[in-house]
Amino acid sequence: MNSDGFDILIVGAGPAGSFAAERLAQGGVRVALFDGRPEGEPKACGGGVTAKALKAWPHLLGAVGRTVDELEMYSPSGKRLHLQLEEPFAIYSRVAFDSYLRDRAAQAGAHVVFEKISNQGIKRTETGWQLHSVVGNEWSGKMLVAADGANSAIAKKLAGPLAASDMEVAFGYRAPLPNEGDAPTVIAFLPSWVGYAWAFPRPDHISFGIATTQEAFEHKALDELLWQFMIGYYSQREDPKSRIWAILEKPIAIRIKSKLKTTAERYAARIPGLADETWDKRRACGEGWALLGDAAGFADPVTGEGIYYALRSAELFAESYLAGRPEEYEQRWRVDFGGELRRASQMRRRFYGNFWGAPFTERMIEFAQGHRGIKKVLGDLVVGEQGYVGLKKKLARSALRPI
Numbered sequence: 001m002n003s004d005g006f007d008i009l010i011v012g013a014g015p016a017g018s019f020a021a022e023r024l025a026q027g028g029v030r031v032a033l034f035d036g037r038p039e040g041e042p043k044a045c046g047g048g049v050t051a052k053a054l055k056a057w058p059h060l061l062g063a064v065g066r067t068v069d070e071l072e073m074y075s076p077s078g079k080r081l082h083l084q085l086e087e088p089f090a091i092y093s094r095v096a097f098d099s100y101l102r103d104r105a106a107q108a109g110a111h112v113v114f115e116k117i118s119n120q121g122i123k124r125t126e127t128g129w130q131l132h133s134v135v136g137n138e139w140s141g142k143m144l145v146a147a148d149g150a151n152s153a154i155a156k157k158l159a160g161p162l163a164a165s166d167m168e169v170a171f172g173y174r175a176p177l178p179n180e181g182d183a184p185t186v187i188a189f190l191p192s193w194v195g196y197a198w199a200f201p202r203p204d205h206i207s208f209g210i211a212t213t214q215e216a217f218e219h220k221a222l223d224e225l226l227w228q229f230m231i232g233y234y235s236q237r238e239d240p241k242s243r244i245w246a247i248l249e250k251p252i253a254i255r256i257k258s259k260l261k262t263t264a265e266r267y268a269a270r271i272p273g274l275a276d277e278t279w280d281k282r283r284a285c286g287e288g289w290a291l292l293g294d295a296a297g298f299a300d301p302v303t304g305e306g307i308y309y310a311l312r313s314a315e316l317f318a319e320s321y322l323a324g325r326p327e328e329y330e331q332r333w334r335v336d337f338g339g340e341l342r343r344a345s346q347m348r349r350r351f352y353g354n355f356w357g358a359p360f361t362e363r364m365i366e367f368a369q370g371h372r373g374i375k376k377v378l379g380d381l382v383v384g385e386q387g388y389v390g391l392k393k394k395l396a397r398s399a400l401r402p403i
Contacts, residue, residue: 006032006141008321009131010110011117011154013037016293016310017147018101023318025109032139033105034131036116047094047200047207050384051087053308063100065092066203071382074188074244075365083379091185091200091207113139119153128288143326144289145317147310150270152295159283159291165275166297168195168304169217171268172209172226175260177201181237187382188229188244189361193222194352196303196361197229208233208264211304213273213348224248230264231256273301276345279338285329290317298333301345302352308384312337 008024010017013035021033047065054060061067069088073081106112113133121132128142146154150167177183183201190196195212210226228245231253235242238252246253274282274297284296292298293310300306313333320329351360358366368375 006030006111006139008032008143008145009129009139009141010034010145010147011036011131012146012148012152012292012295013102013105013112014098014147014149014293014310015101015307016295016314017145018098018105019311020145020147020292020314020318021105021110021112022101022108023315024321025105027318027322029321030141031105031110032113032141033102033110034113034115034117034133035102036114036133039114047092047097047202048198048305049090049092049097049307050305051085051089052384053311054090055087056308057311059104061090063092064096064203065090066201067091068185070184071379072184072186073365073378073382074186075362076189076191076359077362078191078244079362079365079369080244081365081368081375081378083375083382085379085382086376087380089382089384091202093202093204122154122157124288142288143321145292146289146295147292147314148295150272150294150297150299152291154289155291155295158286158289159296162272162274162278162297164214166272166278167214168211168271168273168299168301169214169268170209170211170271170304171222171266172198172207173230173260173264173266174205174207175230175264177204177206178234178237183237186233186244189352189359189365190225191245193225194348197226199229199233206233209267211271214270227257230260234260271304271306272297272299273304273348274341274345275301276342279342279345283330284313284333285317285327290326290329292317296333298337298341300341301348305384309337309341 007030009032010021011034013033017033021031024031049060067088067090069085071083073083115133117131118134123130129144130138130140132138146152186199188197194216195210197210200207208230210222232242232244232246234256235246235252272294282297284291292313294306298309298313316332316336317329320326320332353360368378
């Protein structure tokens with residue numbers, strides 16, 4: 001097959017690629033969107049979509065998922081904080097979420113291609129770009145957009161590879177919903193480690209995972225920590241007094257682990273977490289090309305959350321292109337959310353460092369347990385309504401107000 005005449009070739013049909021394709025097609029742009037993932041293969045992701053994203057794009061609620069207005073949060077030592085969220089967020093299966101956005105792009109007029117593009121099959125021509133799939137088909141277009149994730153071969157070719165210090169790791173298990181009790185949404189900051197664990201219940205299973213920096217990643221130790229968390233989660237459904245970080249030698253832990261070993265499905269992925277200095281050097285567009293979402297490095301370096309930035313970068317690029325000034329995309333993302341992500345990079349070590357003689361995450365939850373102002377700030381941070389710029393000042397101001 002040889003298909004010519006596209007204005008834009010978008011490689012990657014995750015949230016960024018599909019959303020950009022939809023907006024561009026609605027504007028009359030001839031778009032080809034390439035989805036090379038095996039059918040039904042989920043992306044390694046908790047699937048959380050912030051309240052900030054839901055308010056910006058209410059149509060996201062049309063995807064099959066569940067909204068969350070309560071959250072259990074644990075400090076590194078296991079102190080529990082219950083948050084009743086003023087603004088709900090949503091949890092989706094990435095198969096369902098990505099399919100929903102890809103279908104919207106197709107309905108808007110984008111040409112969806114279910115073929116994987118060869119890493120060697122990306123060539124610049126006198127008039128634009130030529131892509132070759134692994135099965136030998138080819139397409140040509142005037143502009144190339146990479147939305148194919150943190151390991152994007154296109155991004156490495158166009159913007160250069162990222163260092164280990166610019167990457168994070170997420171890994172975990174998809175496991176059954178508990179037979180007894182409820183299935184709360186949980187975030188637990190890791191003891192003696194950078195990062196956090198999550199339990200995100202979906203309609204038919206729970207996504208458990210850990211996110212940490214690539215530099216701090218030690219598979220054996222972190223995998224054992226995740227098993228403690230998973231077993232603690234199920235143990236609490238039977239006995240609410242159980243610890244969230246379970247003791248694996250206890251009979252209940254042995255029984256739960258034995259069952260999970262036969263049912264849990266493992267996943268892992270790299271995610272961007274750009275260092276402070278990288279933001280000044282890293283470009284997300286150039287002559288005839290652009291990077292979106294994870295491929296551009298757009299994810300929160302503290303939490304790893306990237307869906308909002310995937311969608312927003314897609315929107316900003318589409319607006320720039322439709323205005324006839326695609327080169328303005330670079331300045332627009334920097335002004336819109338670049339400063340917030342850069343600030344998050346600066347805060348990452350402090351967020352997981354010490355504060356008044358204990359981990360900052362420990363103190364943050366301790367203070368929130370006894371002060372509703374701090375608790376509200378923390379809840380806003382979780383759902384994406386509170387940024388990192390001014391976070392500590394806001395926490396301090398809240399602490400000084402009457403309880």
